[in-house]
Amino acid sequence: MTLTLYNTLTRRQEPFETVEPGKVKMYYCGVTVYDYCHLGHARACIVWDVVRRYLQFIGYEVRYIQNFTDIDDKILNRARQEQSSMEAVADRFIKAYFEDMGRLGIKEADEYPRATHTMNGIQRLIHDLENKGYAYPASGDVYYAVRQFSEYGKLSGRKLEDMQAGKSDRVNLEDPEYQKKKDPFDFALWKAAKPNEPAWESPWGAGRPGWHIECSAMVRDRLGDTIDIHAGGADLIFPHHENEIAQSEAVTGKPLSRYWLHNGMVKVDGEKMSKSLGNFTTIRDLLDRGVEPMAVRLFVLQAQYRKPIDFTDEAIAAATNGWYTLKEGLLFGYQYGEQLGWELKDTEAQGHGEEISTSYIESFKEAVNDDFNFPGGLAVIFELAKELRREGNIIVHEGKTETPADELRQQWQTLVTLAGVLGLEAKLEDETSVSNGLSDVEIEDLIQQRQAARKAKNFAEGDRIRDELQAKGITLIDSRDGTRWHRN
Numbered sequence: 001m002t003l004t005l006y007n008t009l010t011r012r013q014e015p016f017e018t019v020e021p022g023k024v025k026m027y028y029c030g031v032t033v034y035d036y037c038h039l040g041h042a043r044a045c046i047v048w049d050v051v052r053r054y055l056q057f058i059g060y061e062v063r064y065i066q067n068f069t070d071i072d073d074k075i076l077n078r079a080r081q082e083q084s085s086m087e088a089v090a091d092r093f094i095k096a097y098f099e100d101m102g103r104l105g106i107k108e109a110d111e112y113p114r115a116t117h118t119m120n121g122i123q124r125l126i127h128d129l130e131n132k133g134y135a136y137p138a139s140g141d142v143y144y145a146v147r148q149f150s151e152y153g154k155l156s157g158r159k160l161e162d163m164q165a166g167k168s169d170r171v172n173l174e175d176p177e178y179q180k181k182k183d184p185f186d187f188a189l190w191k192a193a194k195p196n197e198p199a200w201e202s203p204w205g206a207g208r209p210g211w212h213i214e215c216s217a218m219v220r221d222r223l224g225d226t227i228d229i230h231a232g233g234a235d236l237i238f239p240h241h242e243n244e245i246a247q248s249e250a251v252t253g254k255p256l257s258r259y260w261l262h263n264g265m266v267k268v269d270g271e272k273m274s275k276s277l278g279n280f281t282t283i284r285d286l287l288d289r290g291v292e293p294m295a296v297r298l299f300v301l302q303a304q305y306r307k308p309i310d311f312t313d314e315a316i317a318a319a320t321n322g323w324y325t326l327k328e329g330l331l332f333g334y335q336y337g338e339q340l341g342w343e344l345k346d347t348e349a350q351g352h353g354e355e356i357s358t359s360y361i362e363s364f365k366e367a368v369n370d371d372f373n374f375p376g377g378l379a380v381i382f383e384l385a386k387e388l389r390r391e392g393n394i395i396v397h398e399g400k401t402e403t404p405a406d407e408l409r410q411q412w413q414t415l416v417t418l419a420g421v422l423g424l425e426a427k428l429e430d431e432t433s434v435s436n437g438l439s440d441v442e443i444e445d446l447i448q449q450r451q452a453a454r455k456a457k458n459f460a461e462g463d464r465i466r467d468e469l470q471a472k473g474i475t476l477i478d479s480r481d482g483t484r485w486h487r488n
Helices: 039-057 073-081 086-103 119-131 160-170 176-180 211-223 234-252 283-288 293-301 313-330 332-336 358-368 374-398 405-421 440-455 459-471
Strands: 004-007 012-015 023-028 061-066 135-138 141-144 187-192 207-209 227-233 257-263 266-268 309-311 474-479 482-487
Touching: 004 257, 023 039, 023 211, 039 061, 039 227, 039 257, 039 266, 039 283, 039 293, 039 405, 061 211, 073 086, 086 283, 119 135, 119 141, 119 187, 119 207, 119 211, 119 234, 141 176, 141 234, 187 211, 187 234, 207 211, 211 227, 211 234, 227 234, 234 257, 283 293, 293 309, 293 313, 293 374, 309 313, 313 332, 313 374, 313 405, 332 374, 332 405, 358 374, 358 405, 374 405, 374 482, 440 459, 440 474, 440 482, 459 474
Parallel strands: 023 061, 023 227, 227 257, 266 309
Antiparallel strands: 004 012, 135 141, 141 187, 187 207, 474 482
């Protein structure tokens, strides 16, 4: 099965065909750097990180660009509050971005252009729009003439007539910006300088760029006129991505992107995340209170990427339990490889071994090729992990397994490889912290404590230990030969 993607532009799922065979040009609209990244950013960055990893896994050469918006009213407001500068605020939160994403296992993009470093490209694009009759100056500002672009609205499905009917009662006729526009729907490409704000010299006077023109210029500068994938959150479809298309395609006469992909939003306990509701959660707050970074990745990947997801304590607890199951499988080789006679090489431990199961690989691809169906891919991975966990339990209790060592090695190598495609990786130091922090030795110790309690007729303590183990995914089986256990 070939890779097919749901294209927001055409509103249908289409076979994936790149501009240049074997190569993918991909751009993700990144963050505005005025605060710490939140759960919505975590979802988007994880999704597009895995999309890139998967494209590389199936053989594409991917050039992945992610921008930073480092000039914006929110950044300037933060700088005023802190009696700082726009540059200082942006630099601080760009640094924090890399710290947070590093903890989530996000691979760095090939390049991170910044709006303030792309002024020449921005001004060149505005100049081209003006020459082609799509832009006009107005008292130091420059606006895009929306009605000049006949295809405006093709991404969002919105029609100007419908929007105008709903907008007429909300227009502030006294607004200076409104008075400068030839049409209420026109939007700013360049904004005239305001007192005590950063400004750049331009043919239209000192000022700064509008938000939408920044991304159009960065795409054009770094990737060319037409790219393969333009990605971002669903909240960017209108007006940001709609305006990008209008700006870029009016100048080049070519499609800005062949595929427009959008991830769904994150809710918290069923509510839209916002500071006013008190449910605003940053990535670092979440991780600092002990949530496993890989559990966050798993939580995100368990949902279809285009659908909304609801972040709840129950959901993250379920994802954490799922991660412990997966981690046991990923650590199988470290725990039992020597006992099985394996000689592990560093490359194999990292998931680059040659001995992998073709059937599992094909099942994984068949699932994920259906519009990046990561939940389907996870089902294949969990099947492998649970099989290895079962084998580990047999080895612990019987000292050996009937399954050939080479077959187990192939299963483990396949698991490590496929989990790595999703960025789900267990570290060697995690070996003694599987099953909610309980190693095999710790489990055996608790069983010994339970047996001592039962021998002393302290059955309440024995039951407490059994229930504690059960809550952590460990089931005890009492028999005349003693107590056996297995991980659920």
